Each structure stands twice: as structure tokens, then as C-alpha cells.
Amino acid sequence: MNARMESSIYYDPYDFEIDANPYPIWKRMRDEAPLYYNKKYDFYALSRYDDVTKCLKDFETYSSAKGTIMELIKAGFQAPPGMFIFEDPPLHDIHRDILRRLFTPRAIAAVEPKVREFTTQVLDPYVGKGGFDFIKDLGSEMPMRTIGMLLGIPEADQTKIRDYSMEGLDLDESGAPGDDLHFRFNSKDGDPVEVNDLFGTYLDWREQNPSDDLMTQLLQSEFVDETGTTRRLTRDEILGYVRLLAGAGNETTTRLIGWTGKVLADHPEQLAELAKDPSLINNAIDEVLRFEPPSPVQARYVTKDVEHYGQVVPKGSVILLLNASANRDERKFKDPDKFDIHRKIDQTLTFGHGLHFCMGSHLAKLEGRVALQEILKRFPSWRVDWSKAKQARTSTVRGWETLPVITDEEKWKEEQNSQQSEEKAVSETTKAGIDNAWDLVIKAPNGEQKSVVTLKSDGEVLTGSITNPEFGEQPIENGKYDGETLTWKSKMTKPVKITVTYTATLDEDNNISGHIKAMMAKIPFSGTPVAK
Numbered sequence: 001m002n003a004r005m006e007s008s009i010y011y012d013p014y015d016f017e018i019d020a021n022p023y024p025i026w027k028r029m030r031d032e033a034p035l036y037y038n039k040k041y042d043f044y045a046l047s048r049y050d051d052v053t054k055c056l057k058d059f060e061t062y063s064s065a066k067g068t069i070m071e072l073i074k075a076g077f078q079a080p081p082g083m084f085i086f087e088d089p090p091l092h093d094i095h096r097d098i099l100r101r102l103f104t105p106r107a108i109a110a111v112e113p114k115v116r117e118f119t120t121q122v123l124d125p126y127v128g129k130g131g132f133d134f135i136k137d138l139g140s141e142m143p144m145r146t147i148g149m150l151l152g153i154p155e156a157d158q159t160k161i162r163d164y165s166m167e168g169l170d171l172d173e174s175g176a177p178g179d180d181l182h183f184r185f186n187s188k189d190g191d192p193v194e195v196n197d198l199f200g201t202y203l204d205w206r207e208q209n210p211s212d213d214l215m216t217q218l219l220q221s222e223f224v225d226e227t228g229t230t231r232r233l234t235r236d237e238i239l240g241y242v243r244l245l246a247g248a249g250n251e252t253t254t255r256l257i258g259w260t261g262k263v264l265a266d267h268p269e270q271l272a273e274l275a276k277d278p279s280l281i282n283n284a285i286d287e288v289l290r291f292e293p294p295s296p297v298q299a300r301y302v303t304k305d306v307e308h309y310g311q312v313v314p315k316g317s318v319i320l321l322l323n324a325s326a327n328r329d330e331r332k333f334k335d336p337d338k339f340d341i342h343r344k345i346d347q348t349l350t351f352g353h354g355l356h357f358c359m360g361s362h363l364a365k366l367e368g369r370v371a372l373q374e375i376l377k378r379f380p381s382w383r384v385d386w387s388k389a390k391q392a393r394t395s396t397v398r399g400w401e402t403l404p405v406i407t408d409e410e411k412w413k414e415e416q417n418s419q420q421s422e423e424k425a426v427s428e429t430t431k432a433g434i435d436n437a438w439d440l441v442i443k444a445p446n447g448e449q450k451s452v453v454t455l456k457s458d459g460e461v462l463t464g465s466i467t468n469p470e471f472g473e474q475p476i477e478n479g480k481y482d483g484e485t486l487t488w489k490s491k492m493t494k495p496v497k498i499t500v501t502y503t504a505t506l507d508e509d510n511n512i513s514g515h516i517k518a519m520m521a522k523i524p525f526s527g528t529p530v531a532k
Helices: 016-020 023-032 049-057 070-075 091-102 105-126 134-139 142-151 155-167 181-185 193-208 214-220 235-248 251-266 268-276 278-291 361-378 409-434
Strands: 035-038 043-046 131-133 222-224 230-232 298-302 306-308 311-313 318-321 400-402 404-406 436-444 447-458 461-468 472-475 477-481 486-492 498-506 512-518 521-529
Touching: 043 049, 049 318, 070 298, 070 318, 091 214, 091 222, 091 235, 105 131, 105 134, 105 142, 105 361, 131 134, 134 142, 134 251, 134 361, 134 400, 134 404, 142 155, 142 214, 142 235, 142 251, 142 361, 193 214, 193 235, 214 235, 251 268, 251 278, 251 361, 251 400, 268 278, 268 361, 278 361, 409 447, 436 512, 461 477, 461 486, 472 486, 486 512
Parallel strands: 043 318
Antiparallel strands: 035 043, 131 404, 222 230, 298 318, 306 311, 436 447, 436 521, 447 461, 461 472, 477 486, 486 498, 498 512, 512 521
């Protein structure tokens, strides 16, 4: 039986509303559709612990060689040399073993004093200030610094690692994957452009000036390749390793630190317990990783027809292995939706399973542990300032883009009172500004086009229409206003039938500006209020 059958369940990894809390949908999938098929994006998904475990282990059927992200698989991604997370044996084993010999527990332990020193330098200025941001002030900085220390990247250049690794994963407000994803990884001739631009110059310099860092060790490593030849790594292979460390080692740990702040704020009694008994911190980090895995979905390419629950998944399909869902499977964990720092942690799938188990898991846990230890020394309690918190939107991880916390109770009360007054004032003035019509000038590739957009607000919901001389009047869909940004969708019929997404803001004179996301382009527009 083919698995492409209708279901009342809808799971969409690009839907922001689902992504905000996917666990209820995943529970329904585990119970009602353990093998799920999404017709819109043409993928299958497995959500139960045993199923995900078996598939992660079976690399011959569920291959990583075409990528471990759905967009990459569908784009025909070709991995740069040395990126073993996108390889299967024998290449995977050869390339992974090289890094395994260098990325030892001893090497990781040696970096801990530097990580702690950096964390102290970051947090100390916020003592007595009333709060800090788990992501902007610490989470986005610590992993970047740690990887930079291991590679020997100069401190002045380490921010580039963070910016590089995060840029390629963002989703736009339409909820769809980035249209240029394939080209961010490979140029037209197949070269990994960002790798050469970002790390190539430094690699060339390090080759002439060896040190005791990981970059030098990669330059000096010898191995037996798949042809039986003993040799050193090529320049492209080394750049592949560096790119892998910079990307995989950066954003995942950033999200772990953010989830630690958020989940503990949601459980203040357990936060207080940790402040009193730091010996519980290691287990608390493990429980955060089970409860909110930063990388919740692993994609695989199906190499042959395979059957699940009496249904066939055809060769060539993309299948998503929902490891975060597996971590909350009642068949494996008792009270899985309960966060408990005292939980006896069984084997979770946060860092994968089998030959692709994450080599950096110990480093990520070290960073999470050091971060929480140093935070609790200075701030034994905190609350999230939800008026300024923002969830990150990426294609591979879940977490927070900003997570400001208030560590002073009096400041918390002041913020609450101020926020309520501000929201009331903004609501009254903004509603008057949004309930309006604008003459738009759209700077399309084939010349300027003019339209009129009419919007009305009801809280966060926008309704209205767009009128264009060529297309006539079209109602807007999925209109939203988050207090700063207006977004809506509209259907076009010419030259092709597509749905485009508008993203806009208003200035103090109520002029509107933004861009239209249409297939592979972002088209700017601006407008002034229609004269009344």
C-alpha cells in the first residue's frame, strides 16, 4: 500500500505557528499517523522513538549523502569534500575518523577554562543592571568564541563565524525555505563559495605559520583515503572540516543556551533548586536537551522502496526523522511532556544515533554547563521579558533569536506597568494608522508598477485588498501585525499563478515600505497614504 493517503493531521515544518509549539501535532502523529505524508512539500515523516532510532542507524536505506536538510536533498546538493555529516560509509568513516583523532575529550576539556573566562567577562557587566539577553549577550557569542579558540581564529575575526553559520539557515516570513539555499552552498562551478571567502585566507596564513590549534593539526594530518593512498588533506577538504565545525558547532549551542533560559524560567521552582544545588546542573542540561532539542528534525534520502506500517515509502523520497518528537514518545519516556531536572535520562536522540551521532555533543554540553553555572552564580532567578523575546525562524533548528530576561523583581514590575501603558497608547495610535489605504510603487525588474493596498486591523489580524490596473482587486490573505511589522499574502494570476508575500513597516508619517517575496526574488516597494 502506498503511504500517500489523506489525513486529518497537518504537519508543516515551514509553518511558523506549528513551529512555535510542534509537540501537540507530533503527539497526534505518533498516535494516529506514525508514518505521515505531506503532499504540499512531498515528504514523509516518522515520529516514534523506535522508528526514528532504527532509521538513524540504517544508513544504507536512509542516506545522508544527499544532505540532512530537506531543502538540500530536493535541490540536488553536492557536499564539499570533508563534510562527513553529508556522507555515508566508506567516505564518512574515513573523514570522520580524521576529526575524531583531533577532536578528543582532552582537547575539549582544555578549552573549558577559556570558555569560563569568556563567560565571566560577558556576564559581569550585567550584574546589578536588572537583566540581560540569553541570546544576544551570551548564547550567540559563546559558541563562536569556543570554535574560534579551537581553530585558532583570531578574536577579531570570530564574529564572522557566527554570521556565516546563521545566515544560511534563515526562513523568510512566508514560512517557505529560502529560494537561494542551493546557491548559498555551491557556486555555479560547484565551489563552496563562503568557505573560500571566509576561511581561505586564514588557512593559507596558518600553513606558513603553524601553531597548536585544530587548523594546524588538520593541515598536518595524514590518512588513508578511499583508494588506499596515504596522503594529507586537500585544501578543499580542510575547508570542509572548518565549515562543518563553524556551522554545526555554533547555532545548535546558541539554541541550547536559549532554551535553558526559557525552560527554567517556565519552571521557577526547579530554577531555585538549581541555584541552591549546582550539582544538579549537568542533569538539568541533559533534560533541557531532551525536552527542547535545538535540532529537532533530521532529513534522509530513501535509497530503496521501504515499508512502514503497511505502507510503502518509494525510493527517492525525502523522509523526516523527528528526533524531538521521539524524545517525547510515551512509549519510551515516562511523563515525557514534563520537564524534570531529576529525571534519570535514558538514551535520547537529541544528538542523533548510530554512525552519525554528533561528535560535538560533549562540547555542546560543556558550553551549556559552563553557561548555566556562571549565570546562576550571578542571577539565581529570572523572568523572560516576552514583550521583547523573538523566536528564531530557521530551516533546521528551533530556538530563540532574542531572549531578554529580567533578574530584578522591582524592575520587572516597572517593565510590566510601562509595557501596559505603552501598549495601550500604541494600540490606539497604530490602529488609526493601519486602517488606511496606500498608493504603492513596486520596483519590479521590468519597471515600476502601481497598486493600491487597503488594510484594516482587528488586533493582530489584518484584512483588506490590493488593487492593480492589470490584475484588478484581490483580497489579502493571512494578514498579521505584530506591533512592528505588517505581513500579508496575495495571489497573482499573471504571468504565472503564484502567491506572493508582502512584508512592510510604517514610518512616523504613516508612509509604508517593504518588500514582496515572489519565487526567487525580493521586490522592494514603498507607498504614501491615499489622499482623502
